[in-house]
Amino acid sequence: MPSPRRNVDARPLAASASSSSSGPGSPAHGGGGGGGGGGGGGRFEFQSLLSSRAPGLDPTCTRLRASESPVHRRGSFPLAGAGPSQAPPAPLPEEDRMDLNPSFLGIALRSLLAIDLWLSKKLGVCAGESSSWGSMRPLMKLLEISGHGIPWLLGTLYCLSRSDSWAGREVLMNLLFALLLDLLLVALIKGLVRRRRPAHNQMDMFVTLSVDKYSFPSGHATRAALVSRFILNHLVLAIPLRVLVVLWAFILGLSRVMLGRHNVTDVAFGFFLGYTQYSIVDYCWLSPHNAPVLFLLWSQQ
Numbered sequence: 001m002p003s004p005r006r007n008v009d010a011r012p013l014a015a016s017a018s019s020s021s022s023g024p025g026s027p028a029h030g031g032g033g034g035g036g037g038g039g040g041g042g043r044f045e046f047q048s049l050l051s052s053r054a055p056g057l058d059p060t061c062t063r064l065r066a067s068e069s070p071v072h073r074r075g076s077f078p079l080a081g082a083g084p085s086q087a088p089p090a091p092l093p094e095e096d097r098m099d100l101n102p103s104f105l106g107i108a109l110r111s112l113l114a115i116d117l118w119l120s121k122k123l124g125v126c127a128g129e130s131s132s133w134g135s136m137r138p139l140m141k142l143l144e145i146s147g148h149g150i151p152w153l154l155g156t157l158y159c160l161s162r163s164d165s166w167a168g169r170e171v172l173m174n175l176l177f178a179l180l181l182d183l184l185l186v187a188l189i190k191g192l193v194r195r196r197r198p199a200h201n202q203m204d205m206f207v208t209l210s211v212d213k214y215s216f217p218s219g220h221a222t223r224a225a226l227v228s229r230f231i232l233n234h235l236v237l238a239i240p241l242r243v244l245v246v247l248w249a250f251i252l253g254l255s256r257v258m259l260g261r262h263n264v265t266d267v268a269f270g271f272f273l274g275y276t277q278y279s280i281v282d283y284c285w286l287s288p289h290n291a292p293v294l295f296l297l298w299s300q301q
Ligand SMILES: CC(C)=CCC/C(C)=C/CC/C(C)=C/COP(=O)(O)O
Pocket: 148, 149, 150, 153, 183, 205, 206, 207, 208, 209, 212, 214, 215, 217, 218, 219, 220, 221, 256, 261
């Protein structure tokens, strides 16, 4: 649902004509059709509406022969009083042409974004104490801490310091590597994309980095997917516990939207990124064979 970047100037054409031919709002400047003319023909639809409906306009507009019509002369627009000696208006800037003629991909992305914003707002039922599920907010915030970077980093370091087997150390060393890689990638993408958190979010999170003012992707969702995949692959757990790990990851992701911290796409991409990060960690798996120095250093601590 593309929306024209500039509003349509509803002034009579004669009034428009008195201003600059490429001024804001003037069709020559790319002001799209008022009736939702974001499509390729929006500019000309707007022009023909004006020339056919507005009474009392300069007759030079209506006297235009078909061959002089702007439909035939792309990039120009007839102006009241504009004589043949006047230079034709400059052609539309490239970015305006793209705006008026959005690709299928552009429309699909904008529609997805609109659905995303609408759904995220609907699901943000714990965004504030006065929200419809506001009483659930403390529970959601507890879940938030369960997926925060600090407890996971400190917990891993603690277990590493207590581990007395090489196998245990190897797994924990890789978990530490995974958590650091996750922090780095999420910070990098947040800094590049710079998508603002939803307007209904209250910024009352426990210890954040400066990039955490941005929402894409959700760091909690990446960690949930990464850690749960890691646990499922490296810990021998009974089936009910495995189900619990998957449920935790899913509910943690959902809670990000319910708390109003994120839009749905932030969480969906976060899950995808976390899942992919595990594949990277698995591919670069650190062991005493390929990273002996790391393991020796740690064992001397
Ligand atoms: C070693 C180091 C740089 C630790 C920093 C740990 C830390 C403060 C992580 C931030 C975790 C956080 C609040 C992420 C934001 O999650 P979203 O789901 O809101 O994106």
